[in-house]
Amino acid sequence: MANYYQPEIETASREQMLSLQNERLVKQVQHVWDNVPYYRQKMEEKGLTPDDIKGVADLHKLPFLTKTDLRDAYPYGLLGAPLADCVRIHSTSGTTGRRVVAFYTQHDVDLWEDCCARAITAAGGTREDVVQVAYGYGLFTGGFGVHGGAGKVGCLALPMSSGNTDRQLQFMTDLESTILCCTPSYAEYLAEAIEEQGLRDKIKLKAGIFGAEAWSEEMRRDIEIKLGIKAYDIYGLTETTGPGVAYECCEQTGMHINEDHFLPEIIDPDTGEVLPEGEKGELVFTALTKQAFPLLRYRTRDICVLTRKKCSCGRTLIKMSKPMGRSDDMLIVKGVNVFPSQIETVLLEQGYPANYQIIVDRVNHSDKLEVLVEMPPDKFSDSLADIAEQEKNLVEELKNMLGIYARVKIVSPKSIIRSEGKAVRVIDKRKI
Amino acid sequence: MNVHQISVFLENRAGQLAEIAAVLAENHVDLRAISIAETADYGVLRMIVEDAEKATAILRDHGYIFSMTPVTVIAVPDQPGALSLVLTLLAQAQIDIEYMYSLFTHMDGKAYMVFRISDEEKFIAKLAEHGVHAVSKEELGLK
Structure with missing residues (x-):
């Protein structure tokens, strides 16, 4: 039994979809040309005008946008609508500390919520459902995105935000939540708490929509068994909109991309060449309908595969595999983007050597970030209180930069291995 | 010292x-x-x-x-209660000790304590009032 939120789109024929994409792309390129001087200049540098883009077949001619562009254009350089028309921002971290700020008009919020509504519907959500949203609400897109989608479907949304496990469990049992939305690691954590507290008989969950971090099939099965639910993956990024760019259906073999809004391509990360369907490469998105933050050919740095293989759910939307890695060094810790360069920036600013090491681990289903820094001779003090103070300052500065807590460990000078070639800056011990 | x-x-x-x-x-x-x-x-x-x-x-x-x-080393009689006396004096004078430890050396019935205190001058003056003296490195045979 397949449920669709917008069946005319989700099950459109290839011809219908392509025609819609062609029409929207032409319109969007003109919109960007008229409203985003930053991108217009990039097009001009390539000798392009909107007339050169007559449809999806011409997409490859357009210049790429990267995180660096977002940083350079911060905060308003890529804005495609008057600020007065914007109703919302969301934000994520950038490469060297400057955050990425994405703008939304009411139209953008509406379409985003539609995308999330498709995901909730695909997970079996209806107006009878109680959706417990345990993604963070705030600058992070997760909470608001799914919350809006739940509203569109007509579900009862519980805006729990992340954390506070006891309260989560209380609402889950008292209000009989049927769909849980959070990061997969938090779902696993909640599942264990439910087991420990013997609440398994008191919960009414039937489905979970989990995203914002990498998770394996094993982890999915584990969560499904422990919670007695079906667990669905959801994909998105702040630069394109947030969760709901792609979502899983009952087949659980990849995520359908809402390609009427987000036109995907797979490219060779080294050459930028577009790769044929089925080949592994970097995922690139062109926002077809967004007004306020209309990124064209934005390089996500996520490595994955696209397929148009027929899906048993009846949806014709192209599917993407789970991201298999990154073409840059970004880490996702607790659902938050972390770049080693951000950490390096803080260390250098605070007078620590650039020889550092980042250790990421998952303890009790929660990501832990640890930064090892070498004690600089000029910072050494005979007083432990002074060292503790330095450590505390560093933790605060890192938190300001990253938005999450990183444990700082001060180690002996020259104790972090310096390799001949590329330094091993990151040790990711997570078994995902 | x-x-x-x-x-x-x-x-x-x-x-x-x-x-x-x-x-x-x-x-x-x-x-x-x-x-x-x-x-x-x-x-x-x-x-x-x-x-x-x-x-x-x-x-x-x-x-x-x-x-x-810089630290202050003082000699105290190597007998029970000697350290207590010194510490009581410091407490009465409200002098804070950051930390202290003892030297391995024992000489002429004396034990030696190393002190790191906030106000060394006051510390030495207070002890001198009670006949306890700071020891120089020469006295300890240090280079």
């Missing part, structure tokens, strides 16, 4: 202390006092050595991070 302690940064992991002890032993550094302050992650090894210049050169060569800290 003129006694200096060497404070060395040590990471709190197995073998760190053994390593530095080995380095000092190989180079015949004569330790007179040793104390450690630590947290879960790191510690500070504090020591008084016979030849501070030689010891610091060796530590530098081996890549250790250290600092020299």
Whole structure:
């Protein structure tokens, strides 16, 4: 039994979809040309005008946008609508500390919520459902995105935000939540708490929509068994909109991309060449309908595969595999983007050597970030209180930069291995 | 007075202390006092050595991070209650002790205590009132 939120789109024929994409792309390129001087200049540098883009077949001619562009254009350089028309921002971290700020008009919020509504519907959500949203609400897109989608479907949304496990469990049992939305690691954590507290008989969950971090099939099965639910993956990024760019259906073999809004391509990360369907490469998105933050050919740095293989759910939307890695060094810790360069920036600013090491681990289903820094001779003090103070300052500065807590460990000078070639800056011990 | 302690940064992991002890032993550094302050992650090894210049050169060569800290060494009668008397005086005078430890050396019925205090002048003056004196490095036979 397949449920669709917008069946005319989700099950459109290839011809219908392509025609819609062609029409929207032409319109969007003109919109960007008229409203985003930053991108217009990039097009001009390539000798392009909107007339050169007559449809999806011409997409490859357009210049790429990267995180660096977002940083350079911060905060308003890529804005495609008057600020007065914007109703919302969301934000994520950038490469060297400057955050990425994405703008939304009411139209953008509406379409985003539609995308999330498709995901909730695909997970079996209806107006009878109680959706417990345990993604963070705030600058992070997760909470608001799914919350809006739940509203569109007509579900009862519980805006729990992340954390506070006891309260989560209380609402889950008292209000009989049927769909849980959070990061997969938090779902696993909640599942264990439910087991420990013997609440398994008191919960009414039937489905979970989990995203914002990498998770394996094993982890999915584990969560499904422990919670007695079906667990669905959801994909998105702040630069394109947030969760709901792609979502899983009952087949659980990849995520359908809402390609009427987000036109995907797979490219060779080294050459930028577009790769044929089925080949592994970097995922690139062109926002077809967004007004306020209309990124064209934005390089996500996520490595994955696209397929148009027929899906048993009846949806014709192209599917993407789970991201298999990154073409840059970004880490996702607790659902938050972390770049080693951000950490390096803080260390250098605070007078620590650039020889550092980042250790990421998952303890009790929660990501832990640890930064090892070498004690600089000029910072050494005979007083432990002074060292503790330095450590505390560093933790605060890192938190300001990253938005999450990183444990700082001060180690002996020259104790972090310096390799001949590329330094091993990151040790990711997570078994995902 | 003129006694200096060497404070060395040590990471709190197995073998760190053994390593530095080995380095000092190989180079015949004569330790007179040793104390450690630590947290879960790191510690500070504090020591008084016979030849501070030689010891610091060796530590530098081996890549250790250290600092020299002036401390006050006092001699107290090597008998029960002597330290208590000194500490009571300090408490009464409201002089804060950052830390203290003892020297291995015992001479002429005296034991030696190393003090790191916030107000050294006041400390020495207070003790002098009660006939307790700070000891110089020469008296301790330190270079």
